[in-house]
Amino acid sequence: MSTFGTLFRVTTYGESHCASVGAIIDGCPPGLELSPADIQVQLTRRRPGQSNLTTPRNEKDLVQLQSGLEHGVTLGTPIGLLVKNEDQRPHDYTETDLYPRPSHADYTYLEKYGVKASSGGGRSSARETIGRVAAGAIAEKYLKLVYGIEIVAFVSSVGKVHLPSSHAPPSLVPSDDNEDNDDVHDALSPEFRTLLSTITREEVDKYMTRCPHPETSEKMTKRIIRAKEAQDSIGGTVTCVIRNVPSGLGEPVFDKFEATLAHAMLSIPATKAFEIGSGFKGTEVPGSKHNDPFVRREDGRLGTTTNWSGGVQGGITNGEDIYFRIGFKSPATISQPQDTAQYNGTPGSLAAKGRHDPCVVPRAVPIVEAMAAIVVMDQLLIQNSRKSAASLLPPITTLPPTMILPKSN
Amino acid sequence: MSTFGTLFRVTTYGESHCASVGAIIDGCPPGLELSPADIQVQLTRRRPGQSNLTTPRNEKDLVQLQSGLEHGVTLGTPIGLLVKNEDQRPHDYTETDLYPRPSHADYTYLEKYGVKASSGGGRSSARETIGRVAAGAIAEKYLKLVYGIEIVAFVSSVGKVHLPSSHAPPSLVPSDDNEDNDDVHDALSPEFRTLLSTITREEVDKYMTRCPHPETSEKMTKRIIRAKEAQDSIGGTVTCVIRNVPSGLGEPVFDKFEATLAHAMLSIPATKAFEIGSGFKGTEVPGSKHNDPFVRREDGRLGTTTNWSGGVQGGITNGEDIYFRIGFKSPATISQPQDTAQYNGTPGSLAAKGRHDPCVVPRAVPIVEAMAAIVVMDQLLIQNSRKSAASLLPPITTLPPTMILPKSN
Amino acid sequence: MSTFGTLFRVTTYGESHCASVGAIIDGCPPGLELSPADIQVQLTRRRPGQSNLTTPRNEKDLVQLQSGLEHGVTLGTPIGLLVKNEDQRPHDYTETDLYPRPSHADYTYLEKYGVKASSGGGRSSARETIGRVAAGAIAEKYLKLVYGIEIVAFVSSVGKVHLPSSHAPPSLVPSDDNEDNDDVHDALSPEFRTLLSTITREEVDKYMTRCPHPETSEKMTKRIIRAKEAQDSIGGTVTCVIRNVPSGLGEPVFDKFEATLAHAMLSIPATKAFEIGSGFKGTEVPGSKHNDPFVRREDGRLGTTTNWSGGVQGGITNGEDIYFRIGFKSPATISQPQDTAQYNGTPGSLAAKGRHDPCVVPRAVPIVEAMAAIVVMDQLLIQNSRKSAASLLPPITTLPPTMILPKSN
């Protein structure tokens, strides 16, 4: 349904042509200094009309905080917020009243609810994600302030245009045809490791495509323009890194960190795939080369020399960088004619009018960051509760020392 | 935590060396005829010791139903069940008391809980999945009986040994280096479509690898044997198809069908990746070729000619086959020595003793099927509630007919 | 937290001096014709300033629907709604900045959150209930339209002024001092039974006190005026009846109908007590006189001749009228001086300025009705899912007929 999270709980409402879209964020820690600007910055990164790579629908998407704060400080009570839909015109009659757009949500929403919004896909509208982005910005403010957690997403492919293999985990294994060749690239490549540990939003935003690699970004731009000019669309992938997450987050067995993260990511419109760490390609690597050896870090704690695990082992964070990749399909709404059928089954050709994004991945970047922040925040609050409860217990007397974490840790 | 689902709710307990593992299944429809054999068949497919490709740990894993049935009929009350751990010996002292196994859950469990099971990874043990498999078998019994729903998973790769590209969605796009070549294989290939629509568990089980393609299975067997002999391990992927699912399942915006499915799948031990339909590779295909055109089916309802969407659009099932793929990493526990560090940071070499699976994907097949069944069952119960509630309302008078689903549907 | 319900899910936000208060209602059945007027009528019954028995704070409390409807029909997606706070003046400095009001939420909110709203009690403000009342009105619209369910609450006592014993379940047992006297009034009294089965909101609203008994209402009015003039306050009770609820609602073992109902009622500000059916007084009656004998009703189904159970047996509705009573304490905020201590412990005297209700029960009536509607709606959706799922199963062959409900039922 439209609520996500256990202790940090986000509930959203709104579709594209109603009065407003918004959210209620429940469980935000009290005493956090928070301004509308903290939220607006991510809404602005998400909003349409930012470049000629996105939809010309142009909305300012100004957030209006309704509750949960006084004097710019959170009270611990629910934060209500909304963004007006500037474009509330009743949806004009178009061919999409007769035709469900292929691969869009028009048909399935009608099947599910028996009625549909005049705009077709109802809550599958990208405007639904505004509430998520606002909620994520609030979580991020806390995570950064208290833990120094940094969440940065960027575009890693558009169509067939990928970051060079040196920068991408899916290319860890040589693509030869020798199934008995166990050679593995130095995992992760130094370039990719550097990218993960240093990339910033400022750097990402230097590129209209949000791909922080000049040559690749240029090719991506061309690829998107080509789709746009052909009244077509194209998909892509977004990679995201979360730095400085404490170890111990994730709730086995069903709410493992990556399970909850995948849930969050695949709830974003147009997503079809998720992988963490070495992902699909890593399944080709033998354990002896895929395992991340432990090593004592400078602070005395254990770290790993490699990080194929993507910061999560056994469903629980281990303190290393968490990185993952999400696949976004080509947008379903395209203006070129498509042979398909009407709701009543009559065959015909549909050419969807309107303003569409030829490629969603650049605008998906802040949405991915938001959902990542919400997941980390919620898992952190749950684990903090356990840790705090356990810390009050007297020392354990009956367990062998090898079964106990030294208190200094 | 250890509960999954809203109306069909599964809660599990147990680790590898305790008295038993088990589950409580709450919300099963009353009046379902159910025997222990219905459950045992999948537990037996999951249990260790089935072939020389799996761990020699040999347990019969006989289910003991505790409650929720009389005369072999479900009462609608919680079904308690358990499987005894035959091997409850206190864990022997081994090197893993000093060393966290690289990429295993030993370290993160200790970080999370401050204590750890003597066996190391606690609930990350594969035995934890017994409760899931039992719960899934109950869901399946209902789904098959009432809707004719069929769920079949099979192994689609081991290491670099993949099903031929004709049989696999990740190979939909030619792997040339021409980023401007929009050519696409006929999606999905006829071979893969046939495989999806006809594959049965009986066919899958003819192969020790559970890969229903003789040549590929033979290569996979060799690959697993090679890992075993090298005291190493290897990963792989499992593909699963769900047939005959009604349209309308999935709860936007956060509990979209694929989001919940991904959550379920990535909660299975050793999983690192999930994709539905055309998945990552599909992101390379332009919308004009990726969209699934609608067509009137023989029963008068709409279907799609292609099915790149994998049976889900806008987070809601559309009635087509649902297919998805999960990546399992190489098992972390290997017997060959690994350079790593002890819990206290001291560098050293660890050679894990014991009985390990060199490759988990053959035994993962029934676990994937079980989690799929649980997700479908829960989403079905939720959507049935909505449909039933809406069907009792008087006809809508104020909406344009194009916004309403004809009652005959 | 601020979300209630499983399938019909209400999330609220807002406190007394922020921009607005509101709610998101998720899970409303699609296809329901719903107008702002359907909601406004109950908000208006709840709003302050209705008579000289309530607070002079006068707000129109006009609801603004944000989403989830088109052309006055619900889409099945979340309904966002809000009511502006007309009085958003920053809270003036008063003595309550120094003093926590005795028995108010000032102190506990500060203890809980570490910060507090300038108004003191934060979300304990009565304005918080606006979102509940709106959500309840939506649920009621459905329940009435489809099931003919009627929910009517009324004031049954103010201070020591009670409805005559003939009208009230707490007086079922004679108040003599003979502990061995098992005599019981004819349960329920004909007058009370008639009241339960016929009372309407129109009738209730004829009385400023919302007590539909002229003599008692007059005494209550005097009692409230007396409290007001003494700058004091007084408590009371509200009785509520729900008619025409289908049998089978309630989810054992933890979410029994009355457990969920009690949860809902005791979440209303100022409540301290809840009883269903014969309640506390009924515990004094032996089983032989307290049990409700079954009888065949005109429609061929079973009913009960008495209804001490209050429509619920074993945590599940039995089709009879559901009636229950809630105790509201005297409002904590009074203007007469009170000897107490400041936040820092300094003793002193507090006389709270401002506009207060001397008695909350008249305005509590629509809030009680709203929470009752939300509970019934949610339980109905859950039970409908089960019933619909079970109805699709083939006939049971292995159970003795006495264990099966005939299909005709």
Place this chain on the structure above:
Amino acid sequence: MSTFGTLFRVTTYGESHCASVGAIIDGCPPGLELSPADIQVQLTRRRPGQSNLTTPRNEKDLVQLQSGLEHGVTLGTPIGLLVKNEDQRPHDYTETDLYPRPSHADYTYLEKYGVKASSGGGRSSARETIGRVAAGAIAEKYLKLVYGIEIVAFVSSVGKVHLPSSHAPPSLVPSDDNEDNDDVHDALSPEFRTLLSTITREEVDKYMTRCPHPETSEKMTKRIIRAKEAQDSIGGTVTCVIRNVPSGLGEPVFDKFEATLAHAMLSIPATKAFEIGSGFKGTEVPGSKHNDPFVRREDGRLGTTTNWSGGVQGGITNGEDIYFRIGFKSPATISQPQDTAQYNGTPGSLAAKGRHDPCVVPRAVPIVEAMAAIVVMDQLLIQNSRKSAASLLPPITTLPPTMILPKSN
């Protein structure tokens, strides 16, 4: 359904004639030393056959821990436990196959599920509470060890036999007929205050009735014997006190402390009423006399001189003793003949055979304590999470000091 709690989560299974009853307790803090004896003591207090006041059904009810511990220390993973049903005989044919017992769950279970257990009421059996009692004992162990929290319940009335008014909150207000007399007994009476602050389980268990007042207990015994001899039954009330609960527990607005507590209590079989603090009777007292004035306590923190609030204000605990009262109706199953109707509507007379409790309140005492412990534990874990999260934030700079809790608190 059969799961209760958010972070400390209890799921139960089992009815009276199945193989076993049991529970899974998820979210127990790791590192707690826990033995079967810690649990057994409360199970033994709950079990039948303890005296001639209870059912002669005699079961030892020995708990078998299945998981979640090693060397007597909790691992933080789910604790599975079960108690065998010694009496698993298939239910003999009796008249109750034809007749639903009046006011029992037989009829409503059949209406709800369409099938029923041969024993009739299915999960409404008192054996269902075994899992709750076990779970509560685990929570209690933690609460006592870390916070010194003490939970003691006792019987406060049987039929018309009540603790003397000096010992009971319902008698706070003189029962005169003068509605304008605002006189109030010294609230709470010194005797009752002393009882609340000193009563122990050892003291309670000195009395077969579990009413710790010799004269009253003797009368209660006679009352129960009289019911037993008449093949009848009688109800009663249980009062419970929770001492040393930290301030700040309870989650407004829907999960206020008393709302969750009422939910828990009214989920216990046979309960019909709940009140906290001064309860129903307190509604008759004007605010000026009902408000609890603040005073600086010896430890420098604020306390209240009276405690009509029962330890909860605004839905949040204030650090004072929490006390509440629950009404249990007379057991529905009685052996004397009752005029009623068969399932098919045929009128007739039912005399239920078998072993029944003539009065449930003595055995209800440990069940009430268990549910109280579960509620406190869950709310504590949630509040600890918030407190821990807020404590890590930098000092607030923009709020007036009167809005902030000094850190020393």
